Amino acid sequence: MQRISGRAAAIALAAASALGLPYAHAQTGKVVIGFLTDIAGPYGDLDGKNGAMAIQMAIDDFGGKVNGQPVELLVADNQNKADIAAAKAREWYDTQNMAMLVGGTNSAAALALSKLSAERKRVFIVNGSGSSALTNEQCSPYTIHYAWDSVAYAKVAGAALTRQGLKDWFFLTADYAFGQALEGDASKVIKANGGRVIGSVRHPINTTDFSSFLLQAQTSKAQAIGLANGGADTINAIKSAREFGVDKTAKIASLVLFISDVHSLGLPAAQGLTFTTSWDWNLNDQTRAFGRRFFEKAKRMPTEVQAANYSATMNYLKAVQATKTTDGDRIMAWFRSTPLKDFYSQGTVRPDGRYVHDMYLMQVKAPAESTQPWDYVKRIATVPGEEAFTTKAESRCPLWK
Secondary structure: OOOOOHHHHHHHHHHHHHHOOOHHHHHHOOEEEEEEEOOOOOOOOOOHHHHHHHHHHHHHHHOOEEOOEEEEEEEEEOOOOHHHHHHHHHHHHHHHOOOEEEEOOOHHHHHHHHHHHHHHOOEEEEOOOOOHHHHOOOOOOOEEEOOOOHHHHHHHHHHHHHHOOOOEEEEEEEOOHHHHHHHHHHHHHHHHOOOEEEEEEEEOOOOOOOHHHHHHHHHOOOOEEEEEOOOHHHHHHHHHHHHOOHHHOOEEEOOEOOHHHHHHHOHHHHOOOEEEEOOOOOOOHHHHHHHHHHHHHHOOOOOHHHHHHHHHHHHHHHHHHHHOOOOHHHHHHHHHHOOEEOOOOEEEEOOOOEEEOOEEEEEEOOHHHOOOOOOOEEEEEEEOHHHHOOOOOOOOOOOOO
């Protein structure tokens, strides 16, 4: 490693101080943003390469620079493995002076990255991972859970379906941090609304054959089969349930569903499914404008995660511009004290790191209801963030007491 003379170090340190920038970033002369997500696996359509494209769109729209420094994006596939994600992030911190990390899909990876980012005192923004532990028992002063989480998905869709009379539930659960969190959070909501969970079975990520799991669910005589999974696993489970006729004796409750999943399933197979989301491209004029810009580049409409990637990156760059620093403590102070509002949503970041904004109860349209390509869903209800996310009374985060 090249050594810097005492005089050169003093000059660089003075320049950094004048700009309000950490010394390391004065050396590199750029602001580095990292992005780790599933690129080619079961969550690739949800986030993946188009999630990276959304971040780059935000950087370009901001002008490619902040406070005179170019903004650089680093992208890597986390392969849905926490150790791989942590190793790559550590490499970027050590060799690229990464200022901010955007965490994509896979909650086990996100939890590992949250811990590492806290050690480095760098901002970590999570969009594609849903485990509520990120802002609960494993909360961090440097992590923002920006888009959605398992509590909101459970409270909005789980409560609505239970109130509709689906009292007995059986869960098909992805066997990792997110699936376990979603099953746990949904079970609490179901019981609070007069229902009960009569069984569950766990499956590996990227399962293609759900027949044995669905047979167990069907044998339980449950009224609702809750899918505590996401991406390709949700798609395959729904397809299998339709194929074997399981949906004729029980309601398939897709607690997590994205527009990319509906696109893969097609409206005939997905129609009637009820789910929760933080955003849809067809909500209003602002969301439609972003959706069409994104479509021009990707040839598909953005998911809520990809929209959140753009929004989070843009707000981070605004924070750097306003504070004239990439210092993690000062950036996080800006986020906690500045109300956010854009095409994605509006709200505030709490001390536990949860970005609190409205959530939506949605239903997949019947084919006859769709009026244009990607017109797949309709809004059933808007749920204020204060009701959708973990409350202070429920929180186990020591930062929010």
